[in-house]
Amino acid sequence: MEIKGEKFKVIVKTNSSKNEVVCYDEARKAYRINLKAKPIEGEANKELIKFLSREIKRKVRIVSGFRNKEKVIELF
Structure with a gap:
């Protein structure tokens, strides 16, 4: 996964069979990511941060999208 810039957009699909970066969606200019975690009490957000960090x-x-499937992520 090669990131250009300090911020990027992701579209998250929760409750999947495994954590993976599926593809880059050119139309939406976002990475599509599958996560095993369920979107309950921030579990999917925690899993997303851990997965992307690795x-x-x-x-x-x-940065934004805490309760949405579309999120803006910032690198630091």
């Missing part, structure tokens, strides 16, 4: 090897945080 994939990118940098710290990340969610």
Whole structure:
């Protein structure tokens, strides 16, 4: 997964069989990501941060979209 810039958009699908980056959606300019976690009490957001940190090897945080499937992620 190669990231250009300090912020990027993701579209999350929860309750999947495994955590994975599926593809880059050119039309929406966002990465599609599947997560095992369910969207209950922020579990999917925690799993997303942990997963992306491991994939990118940098710290990340969610800037917007805490309760949506579309999120803006910031690298730091």
